[in-house]
Amino acid sequence: MTTNHSFLPILLGSDMNAYGMARAFHEAYGLKPLVLGRMNLSATQDSKILDFQVIPNLNEQDVFVPALLKVASEHVDKKLLLLACGDDYAKLIIQNKEQLQLHFAVPYIDEKLMDRIVLKENFYNICEQYGFAYPKTSLCTFKTKDSFTIDFMYPIIIKASNSVEYWNCSFPGKKKVFLAHDETEKNAIIEAIYKSTYKDNLTIQEFIPGDDSYMRVLNAYVGKDGKVKLMSLGNPILEEHSPEGIGSYAAIINTFDEALLERVRVFLEDIGYIGFANFDMKLDLRDGEYKLFEINLRNGRSSYYVTASGHNLMKYVADDHMLNIPQTLTYAKDKHLWMIIPKGVLFKYAQNDQLKQEAKELIAAGKFTNHLFYKKDFNPKRWAKLTLNNLNYYRKYKKYFNNKGLS
Numbered sequence: 429m430t431t432n433h434s435f436l437p438i439l440l441g442s443d444m445n446a447y448g449m450a451r452a453f454h455e456a457y458g459l460k461p462l463v464l465g466r467m468n469l470s471a472t473q474d475s476k477i478l479d480f481q482v483i484p485n486l487n488e489q490d491v492f493v494p495a496l497l498k499v500a501s502e503h504v505d506k507k508l509l510l511l512a513c514g515d516d517y518a519k520l521i522i523q524n525k526e527q528l529q530l531h532f533a534v535p536y537i538d539e540k541l542m543d544r545i546v547l548k549e550n551f552y553n554i555c556e557q558y559g560f561a562y563p564k565t566s567l568c569t570f571k572t573k574d575s576f577t578i579d580f581m582y583p584i585i586i587k588a589s590n591s592v593e594y595w596n597c598s599f600p601g602k603k604k605v606f607l608a609h610d611e612t613e614k615n616a617i618i619e620a621i622y623k624s625t626y627k628d629n630l631t632i633q634e635f636i637p638g639d640d641s642y643m644r645v646l647n648a649y650v651g652k653d654g655k656v657k658l659m660s661l662g663n664p665i666l667e668e669h670s671p672e673g674i675g676s677y678a679a680i681i682n683t684f685d686e687a688l689l690e691r692v693r694v695f696l697e698d699i700g701y702i703g704f705a706n707f708d709m710k711l712d713l714r715d716g717e718y719k720l721f722e723i724n725l726r727n728g729r730s731s732y733y734v735t736a737s738g739h740n741l742m743k744y745v746a747d748d749h750m751l752n753i754p755q756t757l758t759y760a761k762d763k764h765l766w767m768i769i770p771k772g773v774l775f776k777y778a779q780n781d782q783l784k785q786e787a788k789e790l791i792a793a794g795k796f797t798n799h800l801f802y803k804k805d806f807n808p809k810r811w812a813k814l815t816l817n818n819l820n821y822y823r824k825y826k827k828y829f830n831n832k833g834l835s
Contacts, residue, residue, distance in 0.1 A: 435750040437461035441513025448732035450478040452742035474810035500531035535703035561717040589629035599624040607832035641780035646707040660760035679767035733766035736797040765796035
């Protein structure tokens with residue numbers, strides 16, 4: 429571990445988000461974060477820009493706090509910055525914030541605010557309060573599953589309200605998100621989900637028309653003083669379409685909408701938010717409104733698109749919490765293409781010709797990044813594995829493109 433830094437980031441997770449965060453810290457400060465995870469996934473394997481430690485069952489409450497306290501005791505010479513790369517770890521940090529902040533800087537909201545904005549049934553109340561549009565939504569519970577009906581038109585989206593519980597269940601045909609075109613399909617999907625160990629609520633929403641390019645992703649950082657420091661809006665060109673990846677972005681171009689950013693800034697500051705926030709929304713051409721789907725209490729899986737465009741997200745949180753460097757508000761405007769798929773997949777499956785042309789121009793100008801391939805982290809074994817994973821997207825898209833049903 430590098431010794432000439434006064435602080436050490438501790439990242440929880442092992443996916444592509446963890447690697448993107450580690451890369452951002454390495455780019456900003458030349459340091460190697462300590463990454464903790466239940467297993468070492470390919471994104472963080474064979475890397476020299478991070479130190480990885482496997483902690484089995486780290487996402488379980490009785491393991492989580494003792495494991496982190498042990499890590500803290502091993503690094504008493506440094507200020508420690510604790511960051512989650514996924515929803516389950518963000519939730520655990522927030523639930524144990526009081527104990528953890530004795531040893532770590534913990535840039536997260538408290539549990540009361542988490543419940544107010546994350547639970548789907550509460551989230552839409554807050555949307556109403558602050559004037560954000562959202563898809564027509566219903567809640568299906570285990571008790572109401574046999575009698576559940578909707579009062580809006582098909583097609584509909586079906587997804588788990590509790591993403592952490594859903595992650596841990598399995599059943600034939602499982603997908604991150606389902607699309608049902610009629611009553612029969614809806615009933616079959618709900619029955620399949622509830623036959624698994626998942627018994628929490630299901631969120632049922634109207635499908636907002638339009639391909640992947642109508643989505644928008646917004647990443648924000650709110651400083652410890654409660655003021656927004658950075659906001660960056662991305663326009664996805666293509667999402668992943670594999671069962672476990674549906675709804676995750678595969679290619680994004682930065683975009684800008686000052687009115688939207690300003691509305692979100694006011695909202696975040698008004699509710700007393702701190703730390704990273706990640707919003708998913710979709711532009712509804714029927715009324716010209718952005719329909720807000722959810723707020724994640726962490727930077728998004730694809731958030732390296734912000735750093736790639738010249739606004740290093742991790743520098744914001746470390747300068748603020750570790751180095752006490754004052755920051756002013758920035759609305760990112762710089763265009764860049766971020767992608768985790770081969771160019772051939774992007775141009776074959778993306779459906780927005782205007783964005784495809786923009787992507788070609790950015791590639792020609794050298795303004796594109798697949799953040800998993802970092803020149804300062806070259807390792808033949810790592811790059812061979814990443815290249816194979818990358819090529820595997822051709823097979824995945826051919827097999828799964830636009831298939832969001834149970835089959």
